[in-house]
Amino acid sequence: MSDERSAPVIIITGTPGTGKSTHAQLLVDESPIPLQHINVGDWVKEKGLYEAYDEEWQSYTVDEDRLLDELEPLASTGGIILDWHTSEVFPERWADLVVVLRCNHTLLWDRLEKRGYSLKKIQENNEAEIMEVVLDEARSSYPAEIVVELRSESTEDLESNVARIVQWIEAWRRDHGQSTET
Numbered sequence: 001m002s003d004e005r006s007a008p009v010i011i012i013t014g015t016p017g018t019g020k021s022t023h024a025q026l027l028v029d030e031s032p033i034p035l036q037h038i039n040v041g042d043w044v045k046e047k048g049l050y051e052a053y054d055e056e057w058q059s060y061t062v063d064e065d066r067l068l069d070e071l072e073p074l075a076s077t078g079g080i081i082l083d084w085h086t087s088e089v090f091p092e093r094w095a096d097l098v099v100v101l102r103c104n105h106t107l108l109w110d111r112l113e114k115r116g117y118s119l120k121k122i123q124e125n126n127e128a129e130i131m132e133v134v135l136d137e138a139r140s141s142y143p144a145e146i147v148v149e150l151r152s153e154s155t156e157d158l159e160s161n162v163a164r165i166v167q168w169i170e171a172w173r174r175d176h177g178q179s180t181e182t
C-alpha cells in the first residue's frame with residue numbers, strides 16, 4: 001500500500017525506444033524529492049536475474065521471482081522509478097503511478113534502427129507499438145485512475161510529460177501530509 005511509503009513508486013513503461021530512460025533521467029533531475037531510476041533490463045543483466053539468453057530474439061528470459069525479491073525492499077520504501085517495457089510482472093500494490101509512453105511507429109522504427117536492433121526485433125517492437133500491447137498490459141494490470149498514456153515524440157513532449165509527473169509527485173506529497181516546501 002502506498003500509505004506505508006514515504007515516497008511514491010512510479011512505473012514508466014512503453015515499447016523499447018519510446019523514451020522510458022530519457023524520461024526517467026530527466027525526472028530524477030527535476031523531481032522535488034530524491035528518486036532512484038531503476039532500468040530493470042539493466043538490473044536483470046547486471047545482477048544475473050535471468051534464466052537464459054535467447055540468441056534468436058537477442059533477449060533474456062527473466063527470473064521473475066528473483067527480480068521481485070530484489071525489488072521488494074525498494075518498492076516498500078518508495079522513491080523509485082521502475083523503467084521497463086513490461087509492467088504486469090510488478091504487484092499491483094507497488095504502483096502509485098503507471099506512465100505508458102507512446103510513439104508514432106515510423107519514428108520508433110528510426111530510433112530502434114539507430115540503436116542497432118536486428119530487423120526482426122525492430123519489426124516485433126514496431127508491431128507491438130501499433131497493437132498497443134504495452135498499454136493494454138498496463139490497463140489490465142493496474143486501476144484505470146493510475147495509468148497515464150503520454151506521447152513521447154519530441155523534446156517538447158518530454159519536457160511537458162516530466163513537468164506533469166513532477167506536479168503529480170507534488171500532489172502525492174500533499175495527499176500524504178508532506179509539505180512541498182523545503
Ligand SMILES: Nc1ncnc2c1ncn2[C@@H]1O[C@H](COP(=O)(O)OP(=O)(O)O)[C@@H](O)[C@H]1O
Pocket residue numbers: 014015016017018019020021022023111151152153154155156157158
Ligand atoms: N520525447 C522524445 N523526443 C525526442 N527524442 C526522444 C524522445 N524520447 C526518446 N527519444 C530518443 O529515442 C531514443 C530512445 O530513447 P530511450 O529513452 O532510450 O527509450 P527506452 O528507454 O524506452 O528504450 C533515444 O535516442 C532518445 O534520445
